[in-house]
Amino acid sequence: MQHLKQRLVSLDFFRGLTVAGMILANNPGSWGHIYAPLKHAEWHGCTPTDLIFPFFLFIVGVSIAFAIGSKKELPETHSQLILKSVRRMLTLFCLGIFLALYPKIFTSPIEAFKTVRIPGVLQRTAIVYFISTIIFLKFTPRTILKIMLGLLVSYWILMTFVPVPGIGYANLEQETNLAAWIDRNLLTEPHLWKAVRTxxxxxxxxxxxxxxxxxxxxxxxxxxxxxDQSDTEKIARLFSSGTLAVITGLIWNFIFPINKSLWTSSFVLYTSGLAYIILALCYWIIDVKGYKRFTKPIVAYGVNAITVFFVSGLLPRTLNLIKVTSADGNKTSLLTYLYKSLFIPYLSPYNASLTWAIMWLLIWMCILWIMYNRKIFIKV
Incomplete structure (x- = not known):
């Protein structure tokens, strides 16, 4: 457990907002009836929902700096910190794989492993966390900035200039770009995103x-x-850096479009810039001005972020395993039965779907509020 007084409340608030947004976006009553802001962009472009994952990875980076910043100048501690980061990376990666396997692993284990999706949100988070930790420990801030920009430029070159085997030209189409070709050949189709498998x-x-x-x-x-800087100077630098990143991302968008699925370099700058601006605003209001009372329900999400992400992924799958008899005499899952009974008769399809998602948001808020008040903070 980690004592709350040692935490940056604005960071926990920002993390909580991000995870709450994830709960709202991931739990519609019907995937066929979703309001536009709660959808991902079909390909190029960026919706509010597309901001959730990059914000979370941005927050992972901020958390690394706060968690081990005091030990960066103590080389004798680096080996222990790296070993700890390896364990955490493996834990996060395995949790992601388990989510991909569940519940099929208990009914058809052999088939589950044959078709399990290897990439995923927790898996990518694990890798980003580990590599970012190593870079933070071993390099100066100036060098970290150079590495970040080097990665963005290198990725842009790979995606827009390197020919794709079997295609013959660099492109950013869904199934013929270089990233898709690498995934199909290294991971193979059964282990890719089940919506397309390509x-x-x-x-x-x-x-x-x-x-x-x-x-x-x-x-x-x-x-x-x-x-060596005042709070005012820090906020000003966060705002200015964020604004510069957003503008640069929008300009880069003309030749390397903002695209979450490809995680393009313009997408990184655009979303990171917005994250800088939001963090600056949260820091000013919450930690500098001291307005903290309103933050607690959201902070409750933030201090147990991985827990709610993981369990909220398991619960719908579990409810789908439970079969009940509906009013028409047909067997249906408990999840579908509850949705159709509680909301479909009274609301339009889109409002019913949204209300269902809000219901899950509030249920988790109550659970996490109880955990927060009892100082139950589950660390992975």
């Missing part, structure tokens, strides 16, 4: 630029810990 939004090559997102968070964390 490419994966959390694939191998895109993890290069995702690491840059984590490093952008590390740089923000380093800035917030500087003792």
């Amino acid at each position: 490419w994966d939004p959390e694939g191998i090559l895109g993890t290069i630029s995702a690491i840059a997102t984590g490093l952008s968070g590390i740089l923000a964390g380093i800035l917030l810990q500087r003792k």
